Amino acid sequence: MTRTAISVDHIARVEGHGNVHLSIKDGAVETCEMNVVEPARLFESMVVGRKFADVPYIASRVCGICSASHVITDILAIERIFGVEVTDRTRALRELLVYGSYLQNHASHLFVFAAPDFLDMASVFPLAKANPELFDQALGLKSLGNQLCNLVGGRSIHPITAVVGGFTHEPTRDEYLAMADKLDAEREFARAVVDLFNGFTVPDIATQGDMMAMVAEGRYPVADSRWARFLDAGVTFDADRACEQVEEYEVPHSAALFARCRQTGKTYFTGALARINASWGALSQEAKVAAAKAGLRPPERNPFLNNVAQAVEVLDALGRCADLCRKLAEPDGPFEGGSAPVPFEVRAGVGTGFTEAPRGTVFHQLELDDAGRVVHATIMTPTAQNCANLEADMRVLAEKLIADGAEAPEVRAEVEKLVRAYDPCFSCSVH
Template identity: 75%
Template sequence: MTRTAIHVDHIARVEGHGNVRVVIEDGIVKTVEMNVVEPARLFESMVRGRRFEEVPYIASRICGICSASHVVTDLLAIERVFGVEPTDRTRALRDLLVYGSYLQNHATHLFVFAAPDFLGMPSVFPLAETDPELFERALALKALGNELCTKVGGRSVHPITAVVGGFTHEIAAGEYRALADKMDEAREFAIRAVDLFRDFPVPAIETAGDMLAMVEEGAYPVAASRRARFLKAGAEFDADEASERIEEHAVPHSAALFARVRETGRPYFTGALARANASWRHLGQNAKVAAAKAGLRPPEGNPFMNNVAQAVELVDALDRCAALCRRLAEPDAFEGASAPVAFEVQAGRATGFTEAPRGALFHEIALDAEGRVEHASILTPTAQNCENLEADMRILAERLVADGAERDDVQLEIEKLVRAYDPCLSCSVH
């Protein structure tokens, strides 16, 4: 018997710690495991008994990149419990916060984590020598995301100005216009990034499971809708039904719970590729042209194309942020102010829902009559993706083995697949 074992202890260039184990016997792939080895984070336990005002700031500490998304998602859940209707201006500012985290995350993932895979480099640092312009402009794009989050949220991470019912502070009109100009200046490089990732060769595989994304008629939503859709199953549901539609379960080889569609038992993928498939028609014009040139059109099921989808979203985010900033600079462009609206604390349970950079994010919260947390559950994108990633790793390994690939090539392509998912393994454990 010929036996090949692939053990990757600590996948490089991803957030958090995870291992991969693959066993091949006589040309047959026997074992494929994605081992998340992070300890329990216990954020849901930390917020129990706390007042509602504290919850968004605690939950934002789950992730340094997606902190804005965690804050906004918690606020949406709390506001649903209290019956709060934020103004259009507040909604626009929240979109800006989420898009700021897209710029932060996608620029980091694409150029620091993913690009070295396709350029034959062990890390991003040799890129500073071989292509200093690409390196510097990639860092500048990440810095622009930091600046946007700082101006809107008060900090580049863990925003402090977003509160229940509105914002405690806003920048001046001139600062909005300056941000819009910077977004316009960055667009050309973002379009080049789509072309760059389009040209990288990837294995031709189809994801094993379904896809999940936020949907809204006539929009490419990131925080404005409560509707989620499993794209292949065609099943749509309200965010409050997330725990009924999504089943989490334990597996012996991972500290993270795996997730699947409760009705079908199938795993699923959430992230930029799922969003592009769900709402491709509603991308901005520049992003849609870039996506079409890159061959990204629905239905696209190759998980490696998540890299291209993120690059397309950079173009889309820059255009949307420029437009939003220019509108916010006009005094009467939005109905209502961003100052927090009045509300009454009451008991109840609700789920907040946003599209974080890495995919669908759900926060379920139950509050008592004094506004203290009785129950909390946080379902992050990577927690939802782990089972589908493992299934896709098997598909990829079987394809490569059937094609006669050498052991080292199998290992490299599996690592590239893991990075294409853009996992945050630290965030995947409850």
């Protein structure tokens, strides 16, 4: 009998702290564990007793990168309870704000965290030396995401202008047009990024879990649909039923809750790859061509290609946001109503907000009393939902590599790459 232990303590180039432990006995994977070792952060308890207006800006601190998504998700939950209907213009601004965080996150993940894996580099710093032009372009893309969040949200992280019912400030016509030009200028680089990541060799595996994403007929939704779908199960549900459809459960080796589809018992993946599988037809023509050229089209189940999916989303977001900015700049544009907060009445109730954060679906369920104070809160972050599926995919990958004759160092290296391809935020997973 031969036994090999493979341990990765504090996986590098991810947000937060996570460990991987594999035990291989006689050429077979005996145990495979994704250990999230972050302490509990207690945001769900932190907001109890707070007034509704404070909650989005507390919850945004769950994540510095996805802060815009957490703000908008909480606002949507509150509006669900109060029965608030916002204008088309407010919806467009929210989409711009969320997409700003996509540009921030995807540029950081692709070049700082993921690219070194495929260039035989230990970190991004050798890349900066070896190809300073590429590195500067990547930083410029991330900076553009910061600028978009700052323009719409008032700050590059933890935005302050988005409130229940609308926005407290809106950019000027000239600011919209200047931003549109900047977004368009990045599209050539974004096409090159898709080609770059498509050129990297990855193991040929397929996730055994389901996928889940926001869906809307004829659109690529990120912040304005109530509907989520488990793609394999064919289960589509309103966000208010998220806690009925998603089963969170404890495992002894992780501080984060794991998740699975309650109806099927299957783990699932959420993120860019799931979104492209769910809404391929609604991608821009430019993004669809780039994705097809990269061989990325539904059904695609290789989790390593989440990197390529993020690159495709960057290209899609640049064109989409440039178009939105130009339409918002038109005096008689297509978006009805203003962006100033609409009037509403505070009342008790339960509601769930739902957006597609850069890393995947995020749900916030709030219960408010008659004074608009939080009685109970539940948050489901993308990484917490992904942990169980990541663990299952690590086992699939390890079994394939071992069957192909790989030694322990190669197994370890490829498993680390897989973890990073998921773009996890272990700090957010313990929220």
